[in-house]
Amino acid sequence: MDELWKNSIDRLESRREAVLAAGGAERIAKQHASGKLTARERMEALFDDGTFVELNDQITSRCSDFGMDKKKKPGDGVVTGYGYIHGRVAFASSQDFTVGGGSLGEAQAMKICKAMDKAMEMKTPFISINDSGGARIEEGIDSLTGYADIFYRNTIASGVIPQISVIMGPCAGGACYSPAITDYIFMTDYAQMYITGPAVVKSVTGEVITSADLGGASVHSSTSGVAHFVYPDDLSCLNGVRQLLGYLPQSNEDLSLNVPGTPVDNSAALSDIVPADSKKAYDVRNVINSIVDAGSFFEVQESFARNIVVGFARLDGQSIGVIANQALYMAGSLEINASDKASRFIRFCDCFDIPLLTLVDVPAFLPGSQQEHGGIIRHGAKLLYAYSEATVPKVSLIMRKAYGGAYIAMNSKGTGADIVYAWPIAEIAVMGGSGAVSIIGKKAIEAAEDPAAKRAELLAEYNDKFMNPYIAAEHGYVDEVILPAETRSKIAEAFKMLETKDRTLPLKKHGNIPL
Amino acid sequence: MSKYRITVEGKTYEMDVELIGANGAAVQPVAKAATPAPAVSAPKAAPAPVAAKPAEVGSGSVVAPMPGTILKVLKATGDSVKAGEVVLILEAMKMENEITAPVDGTIESLSLNEGSTVAGGDLLFDVK
Known part of the structure; x- marks a missing residue:
């Protein structure tokens, strides 16, 4: 190998290492310590073993305001790509909380949109794993437009491909609306979703509430109805996504898998x-x-x-x-x-x-x-x-x-x-016997010598006829x-x-x- | 293959229409059923979803889920109960609904009589 090849390969390898290093060992350790997997580990858990293929690993923010030129990382806080689930292709994105808190900027949004566009062209499900502090403030309205680009694609893809959102950390403000447009929302026990967080709620209304009580998995699965599935941790949650996809077709032009079981007639x-x-x-x-x-x-x-x-x-x-x-x-x-x-x-x-x-x-x-x-x-x-x-x-x-x-x-x-x-x-009827007799037998009951007996007689007749x-x-x-x-x-x-x-x-x- | 009758400027044509796929083969209307039917591969265990805890008012407060009439009162204030044990029967919506203790404990503030009517959301009793 000549020197030029070697230098080029070294350069690529160091760039690849930088991508895999994500937010650094310390932040990855912190992610693990809080019981969570990293963005890439989640992709491995979501897809059939060894089938995940990453796309656009080098995409990086172009922003340099407010010190972003020193903070930005290759990959821009999201991992995207495709893999196989039960042997069928699916595309996915997975926000990386170790990189800038997974905050969404222009480049991250573009990366997610590229994967969504592929899912639509290939007619495969799209799975979006959310673990992000929200909009990247340094990038201003370009960040907000990034959300809009995602919402738009979610809407256009609705009814064409199954779209599944998985919330595995914070999901606040505008970030909630992509999951809300998709077909199903999965949450882990330590995920939260809210349009305005506890601090804003307190400053505006004076109400003091924890983030779990405001928008935790229990609230959204039982009270608000926002979430469809709740699991205790990342692995069980991603297995749940796999389980759901087993019932679904790849798109509206495909048929669901037939999975012959042992038909038992109980x-x-x-x-x-x-x-x-x-x-x-x-x-x-x-x-x-x-x-x-x-x-x-x-x-x-x-x-x-x-x-x-x-x-x-x-x-x-x-x-x-x-x-x-x-x-x-x-x-x-x-x-x-x-x-x-x-x-x-x-x-x-x-x-x-x-x-x-x-x-x-x-x-x-x-x-x-x-x-x-x-x-x-x-x-x-x-x-x-x-x-x-x-x-x-x-x-x-x-x-x-x-x-x-x-x-x-x-x-x-x-x-x-x-x-x-x-x-x-x-019992197929316009209404229950008791209510019906009170209306249709009102006069007969009032006129009877023994109203209670008349009522019982009419009720028996109604029940016999309609129940x-x-x-x-x-x-x-x-x-x-x-x-x-x-x-x-x-x-x-x-x-x-x-x-x-x-x-x-x-x-x-x-x-x-x-x- | 579908048959169509088309009229152009008063002249009627009968046509056989066949949908052609990218490779020139006729596309069967049922072609999408050709999805192979492998057993769903399960390289990873598929645990059942975990039920989230139902929302209760306070720890052991039980409210009427809907308007109705108290048909039976099976426990009294001071009785100890296990979670899931039936405390009241609420007749509502053409059903005798069993109202159970949400947690283990002692019944408090149960002052309903058989025949009392309750509105949806009314406190029925506490278990502490």
């Missing part, structure tokens, strides 16, 4: 799980687990709006989305948060051709001024809109209650369900009344028949879902 257990007395509660997740492929149910937003359960599962190896009323919480009634949660899940599944299974046991929309003033009309409307708009195969099973507007909202025949099954204990699935079946709103033991085989058969379903919406720019 439908015989269903009549033990669900009490025939519709006043008694049960955990609907036991119903889901008895219907879908063993161990395949992967719940989304399990701690938020627990009155409705949503998640992915497999039926004969094929991905499906499951939406189920949860009798254990708020009697399974629909309210604002449950409507939002289910609608967004339905629309995600529809974007990516994942068929929908709806398990219905719903008493009503929750009454009260809190709900009305909170806008249950526009929130509940999302559910009707999302179901009506979805063109994927849609199968419903009415297990017990299906009352009033809530029955119609839960994938009813009228809003486009392909196949509706009901169990023989199903069953047969009027709905006679009128075609239920396709078949099935035995609990037939549940899995009937549902699997329906989805098989629906594989070639071809329903399209009229040509339009996009609909106007009530937001």
Whole structure:
């Protein structure tokens, strides 16, 4: 090797070393000490072993104001590239907190955008790992524009490729909005997200609150509904991302992986799980687990709006989305948060051709001024809109209650369900017996010698007539009344028949879902 | 292969239309189903998501999740309870909802009678 080659190679190697050195040994040690992996270690954990390929490792900030010329590092605080997840390509970015606190400047944003553009061209999922102090103040509005470039791409890519955000440290201010536009947000127990942090909250409102209480994983998974999945640490969290991607296609032009499991039909257990007395509660997740492929149910937003359960599962190896009323919480009634949660899940599944299974046991929309003033009309409307708009195969099973507007909202025949099954204990009616008799039997009860007896007589008549699935079946709103033991085989058969379903919406720019 | 009938300036043509891929091969409408079906490789263990703790008002305060009527009162102030033990049954939304103790401890400030009505968010009892 001549001297010129050697010098050139040395120069490259020292540049490579500088990239890998990231923020330096001390900061890396600090990152590890706080229980976190480094940006590159996270990429290794996310992708199949040894498949991560880094891109644009040399991109560096062009800013030299406020001493940035001395502080800047190659890579500019983010690692980007691609690798394989379950053998399929995906692109990702991973902010490096050891370099300038992972702060986002013009060059970092450009680097992230390049990886996003590749994901769109290659039609692969994009995963964004966030661990950043926020905008790089030294770079001024170029930094803000960097965020805008990312938000814009997130929006254009929405519904084309699955986009997943992983929050593994601070994510504050404008940085929150890229994750919010993407499909799913994962958080670790030590991550935080807020538009304004505790210091600003205190100075403006006087409220004293810790960052965990303001925007920690527990708050966002159970109260705000911002986060979909929470894990205790980096490794378990990135495994969760891998697990989710196992249910999804690469893009809206691809089909989900079929992962044949051992199909076990546990439908015989269903009549033990669900009490025939519709006043008694049960955990609907036991119903889901008895219907879908063993161990395949992967719940989304399990701690938020627990009155409705949503998640992915497999039926004969094929991905499906499951939406189920949860009798254990708020009697399974629909309210604002449950409507939002289910609608967004339905629309995600529809974007990516994942068929929908709806398990219905719903008493009503929750009454009260809190709900009305909170806008249950526009929130509940999302559910009707999302179901009506979805063109994927849609199968419903009415297990017990299906009352009033809530029955119609839960994938009813009228809003486009392909196949509706009901169990023989199903109660499909405009309202419950007690309320109905008070209205339609008011005069008869008042005129009776023994009003209580008349009321009981009318109630028995109403219940006998309406507390069953047969009027709905006679009128075609239920396709078949099935035995609990037939549940899995009937549902699997329906989805098989629906594989070639071809329903399209009229040509339009996009609909106007009530937001 | 799809058949189309096209009318141009009054003349009607029948056409067979076939979508051609980049390599010149006919694209089957179901071509995207050609995704191979490998088992999801699991080089890394896939742990189940960890349930985050549900938000409670204070440590052991229990509020009515929705408006309804108290059907049964199974415990009284001063009783000791285990987490998950049923304290009240709230009849609401066509359901007898079991209201359980969120933590181990002693029941405090439980003053509801059977037949009392509560609004959503009303304090039912504390466990301390």
